Amino acid sequence: MEVSYREEGVASAASSVAGRLVADGVPARLAGGDPTLWGEDAEAEAAVRLGWLTLPRSSRELLPALGELAARTRAAGLTNVVLAGMGGSSLAAEIICATGDVPLTVLDTTDPGQVRRALTDRLESTVVVVASKSGSTVETDCHLRIYQRLFADAGLDPAGRVVVVTDPGSPLEQLAADGGHELVLAPPDVGGRYSALSAFGLVPAALAGADVAGLLDEAAEVLPLLSLDTGNPGLDLGAALGGAALAGRDKLLLEDQLSPIFGLPDWIEQLVAESTGKQGRGILPVVGADPNRSGDELVVAIESDVGDVRVDGPLGAQFLVWEYATAVAGLLLEVDPFDQPQVAESKENTTALLALPDLPTGAPAFTDGPVEVYGAATAKDLPGLFAELLHAIPGDGYLAIMAYLDRLAAFDAPVPEGADFEQMTDAWMMADPLTLRTLLALRTDRPVTFGWGPRFLHSTGQYHKGGPQNGVFLQITGVVTEDVAVPGRPYSLGRLQLAQALGDLAALETRGRPAVRLHLTDRAAGVARLLAAAQEA
Missing domain, CATH: 3.40.50.10490 (Glucose-6-phosphate isomerase like protein; domain 1)
Structure with a gap:
């Protein structure tokens, strides 16, 4: 290294x-897990968040059980591994599997279309890893409820098809016991975003067929260097x-x-x-x-x-x-690297919105074809709006695009018959909301970031609200044509997704930064209009 x-x-x-x-x-103190490094205010949090320093060794204790679990699931024909988790409970496993070229379906979304893709994919051979440190992550709770009902309706016993990864004492631990699910407990002294080498990263990766022992070997090799000056x-x-x-x-x-x-x-x-x-x-x-x-x-x-x-x-x-x-x-x-004080704000806003009879979407400022524009704006069309937002970025600021959409939908775009890979890629790019980042970045010398909602709420969402207040925010939502009900909850995935978007937007607006919401009344046509307008801006 x-x-x-x-x-x-x-x-x-x-x-x-x-x-x-x-x-x-500092090097030796940090490697030794000294919680006083970040000051008196952070000491209590740091004292229970430094377990990641020993994971290259301690996680090896999981390997025999993980090997047996992977062998049992494969023997049962459960080869389609789905990971339901958010942020630190999904990102590492996704990278481990992608790098190892082993298939893993990641559900880190509340978009009904993206969730429906997973639900209709090889249900009879599916094993679902439900991963949540707190055991109360709302997105993961929804995914678990939906899969449990789907398995039961198909005459498949959920007990052997759900693997739970959580902290000791969480609600998920009890649920696993009640449901007869395989349970793997993670060390409670490791925060979610530092948990790559814990059960959160290793369990889904091992089930998918990745070499997790080799991963720990790589980390263990560099570990002794971290105490050196x-x-x-x-x-x-x-x-x-x-x-x-x-x-x-x-x-x-x-x-x-x-x-x-x-x-x-x-x-x-x-x-x-x-x-x-x-x-x-x-x-x-x-x-x-x-x-x-x-x-x-x-x-x-x-x-x-x-x-x-x-x-x-x-x-x-x-x-x-x-x-x-x-x-x-x-x-x-001089900040505490282990807390996330502003993450709860958007969650609380979402909960409050879901308690209302109807979500307060308001009236659009204007409409440009299949795109409704919400928020304070003097522009009258999308090219003008994009120019306005780019102009509003401070000299030390950034533009953040936040898309509460299906991040796989671009692959549904029609491609010319007989198209080669380059032509297929071009067709996908012109149907992908992510392309908007590239097009707007060409028109400014300031950074443009892109996040899929609600996934980014577990990452850059903290920075947006707790970091320097120099961001400009462009949120994208879309019409839901086929919603997914959440068993045992008074809301659907579509309603939850919109509530999450509105809740985060409210948190941003309270800070006085420019923020607008674009709502696609036709998703495919709306994305096409956004990309065309960005080229006109």
Whole structure:
């Protein structure tokens, strides 16, 4: 595992703060799990959140049981592994499986269309991993209820088709006992976004067929380095992240195009944004963007020379080193890297909205074809609105696009008969809301981020509300034509999804930042109109 500085300013800033950290004994203290590092206010939280430092060794105890569980599920013909989890309970496993080229279906959404795709896929051979640290995550609760009813209606016993991963004492632990489900308890002293090498990352990956023992070996190899004052990749990376942020370079552009690890920036995004974005400070990760070479950017490349910092190493080591580096960056920014005080705000807003007879969507400011526009805007059409939002971004700010849509819907786009792969890719891109990020980024030198809702609420959602208040927010929702009922709950997935969007929008609006909601009355046509308008802006 190696971290190298490729730009003089980064090297200078990192060297300055690293010297201070070493003088304070931080490397050995952090590696030893000292909870006093982040100050008196953070000590109580840190004292029960540093178990990730020992996971490369302690998680090995899971391996025999995981091997037996994987063998039993395969012997029972349960080869379609579905992971129901949000944020830290899903991102690591998704990356482990994608990198290992083993199939895993991830449900980290309340979009009825995306959930329906999973429900109609090989039900008879499906095993569902239900993962929630608290045991009360609303999205995961919905997925579990829906699958339990679906299995029962199909005459399939849910007991052997659901595997529960949770903390001791959570509501899910009791549910697993009552339902006869396989239960794997995770260590309670590991926070969700630091749980990649715990049961949350390992259980679904092992069931899907990934080499989780090799992953732990990779992490264990780098572990002894994390107590060193020199040759410590975690210290080197943390000093670069924190030192650059203190020097004003607080936009972290993550580059991984040449890396054999698939999707690592998505995991880093949650880890860094949710850990550092609080008290008006933070580091904003930007995934999938080209550098603008503006003064507040830091480009970190995974296995590539294109960045200001290069990070090389296998996936297990990457997980551990980025966790350590993020804890160091939090120390330098003087924030608690283990809490998430603003995440609950949007959840509480959602709960309050769901209690109302009807969701208060309001009246649109204007309509542009299949797109209704809600919020304060002087523009009269979408190109004008996009220009207005881009103009509103402060010199040190960013634009965040938040799409509460089906992230797989673009693959339904029609492609020309006999199309080659390039033509198919072009067709998918022009049906993908994610393309909006690229088109708007071409029209500004400020960072443009993109998050799928409600997934991003468990990651950058904390930064949006707790970090620097210099964001401009563009939310996208869409009409639901085929909803999914949630057994035992007074709402459907479609109603929950819209309540989550409205709840988060309300949390953003209370901070006085520009925020608008675009509602697609026809999803496919609406996405096409958004992309066309972005090119006209």
